[in-house]
Amino acid sequence: xxxxxxxxxxxxxxxxxxxxxxxxxxxxxxxxxxxxxxxxxxxxxxxxxxxxxxxxxxxxxxxxxxxxxxxxxxxxxxxxxxxxxxxxxxxxxxxxxxxxxxxxxxxxxxxxxxxxxxxxxxxxxxxxxxxxxxxxxxxxxxxxxxxxxxxxxxxxxxxxxxxxxxxxxxxxxxxxxxxxxxxxxxxxxxxxxx
Amino acid sequence: xxxxxxxxxxxxxxxxxxxxxxxxxxxxxxxxxxxxxxxxxxxxxxxxxxxxxxxxxxxxxxxxxxxxxxxxxxxxxxxxxxxxxxxxxxxxxxxxxxxxxxxxxxxxxxxxxxxxxxxxxxxxxxxxxxxxxxxxxxxxxxxxxxxxxxxxxxxxxxxxxxxxxxxxxxxxxxxxxxxxxxxxxxxxxxxxxx
DNA sequence: GACGACCTACCTACTAGTAGGTATGAACAG
DNA sequence: CTGTTCATACCTACTAGTAGGTAGGTCGTC
Numbered sequence: 001x002x003x004x005x006x007x008x009x010x011x012x013x014x015x016x017x018x019x020x021x022x023x024x025x026x027x028x029x030x031x032x033x034x035x036x037x038x039x040x041x042x043x044x045x046x047x048x049x050x051x052x053x054x055x056x057x058x059x060x061x062x063x064x065x066x067x068x069x070x071x072x073x074x075x076x077x078x079x080x081x082x083x084x085x086x087x088x089x090x091x092x093x094x095x096x097x098x099x100x101x102x103x104x105x106x107x108x109x110x111x112x113x114x115x116x117x118x119x120x121x122x123x124x125x126x127x128x129x130x131x132x133x134x135x136x137x138x139x140x141x142x143x144x145x146x147x148x149x150x151x152x153x154x155x156x157x158x159x160x161x162x163x164x165x166x167x168x169x170x171x172x173x174x175x176x177x178x179x180x181x182x183x184x185x186x187x188x189x190x191x192x193x194x
Numbered sequence: 195x196x197x198x199x200x201x202x203x204x205x206x207x208x209x210x211x212x213x214x215x216x217x218x219x220x221x222x223x224x225x226x227x228x229x230x231x232x233x234x235x236x237x238x239x240x241x242x243x244x245x246x247x248x249x250x251x252x253x254x255x256x257x258x259x260x261x262x263x264x265x266x267x268x269x270x271x272x273x274x275x276x277x278x279x280x281x282x283x284x285x286x287x288x289x290x291x292x293x294x295x296x297x298x299x300x301x302x303x304x305x306x307x308x309x310x311x312x313x314x315x316x317x318x319x320x321x322x323x324x325x326x327x328x329x330x331x332x333x334x335x336x337x338x339x340x341x342x343x344x345x346x347x348x349x350x351x352x353x354x355x356x357x358x359x360x361x362x363x364x365x366x367x368x369x370x371x372x373x374x375x376x377x378x379x380x381x382x383x384x385x386x387x388x
Numbered sequence: 389g390a391c392g393a394c395c396t397a398c399c400t401a402c403t404a405g406t407a408g409g410t411a412t413g414a415a416c417a418g
Numbered sequence: 419c420t421g422t423t424c425a426t427a428c429c430t431a432c433t434a435g436t437a438g439g440t441a442g443g444t445c446g447t448c
Contacts, residue, residue, distance in 0.1 A: 105366075165362070
């Protein structure tokens with residue numbers, strides 16, 4: 001499954017973790033080169049420009065996210081469990097500091113200084129995630145697994161915002177637990193039974 | 195009240211708006227110099243280093259925030275109205291694009307690459323805001339103006355996270371309205387009557 | 389004349405990106 | 419089985435421009 005990771009893969013993986021730490025202007029080609037063990041210029045061979053690199057990086061991130069969502073859909077029949085699993089995924093990422101922030105959420109905060117093609121990718125992720133959450137909430141309401149007032153769309157946006165805000169707070173306080181403090185009651189409130 | 199704005203004030207004001215656009219690494223001394231109309235080096239006369247500048251900038255931001263909160267406390271007796279006014283303040287900032295993001299929320303996302311003294315200021319803002327919201331929620335519950343399950347502290351953290359997440363979504367979608375879509379139901383849910 | 393505010397001129401380190409060369413290996417013709 | 423061709427991947431060496439920061443000087447005001 002996980003093929004022999006190529007240099008291009010390593011560059012993307014390294015750039016992603018650097019991006020998660022400090023955003024678009026928070027890392028340089030030199031930083032990547034140092035970690036991957038190649039020369040600065042060699043990165044340009046794989047990705048002509050920085051915006052190419054970041055755009056590709058997000059595209060891959062979105063693929064992984066969609067695969068993760070598909071996995072969630074297969075693994076859990078109950079919509080409340082799907083939401084719980086989604087939140088739990090991020091809880092783990094934040095706790096073990098492996099990837100303690102959503103790439104697109106971080107980039108969204110810097111949209112005014114981002115290249116246009118990167119903005120498009122970020123926006124698409126938000127739309128995709130929001131659409132999935134909306135579908136989960138709709139299904140949950142229909143099947144009596146979830147309850148909420150207002151539209152599923154509005155509740156989905158609120159849910160997504162809460163999760164992103166919880167990531168931000170965890171980072172601000174330097175305390176992974178705060179993510180759970182914020183998201184747990186949110187799940188409790190949505191689930192019909194617990 | 196608003197004295198004759200000094201160069202130092204102008205530098206801070208300019209740096210703040212640049213910071214709001216692209217974060218700590220999203221602007222340079224040259225950017226500020228261009229707008230304020232002085233030379234690059236002259237900024238160093240007022241603020242020896244970039245971290246000094248940003249630290250001072252946040253300190254002032256926090257002063258203004260605390261003054262704003264004090265004003266809210268004086269203007270509205272009802273705790274639900276205070277929360278509404280707080281949210282409404284940000285709604286306006288986002289809608290007219292004057293300052294469409296909380297300085298500290300933006301910086302929080304970049305904490306791993308921020309100077310230590312800046313991190314401290316950011317963290318303090320989160321604590322201050324959370325403490326105020328907690329006090330509003332406690333008072334609201336006591337006086338029957340607000341209702342929620344769980345502790346006031348947890349609800350305050352959730353409230354703050356929702357507002358920050360809503361700012362992020364507004365920026366991601368490029369649509370100020372989404373801020374209201376997320377925050378309105380939140381206020382409705384907390385207020386005992388509407 | 390001391391001080392604050394600002395300047396010119398400069399520094400070193402680093403930014404993304406380019407030009408052109410080299411090693412490696414696969415494809416293919418003889 | 420060899421020699422040629424070609425592309426990939428990487429290299430060294432370089433560019434123009436920008437980053438934050440410094441040294442030392444000028445000028446006006448108290």
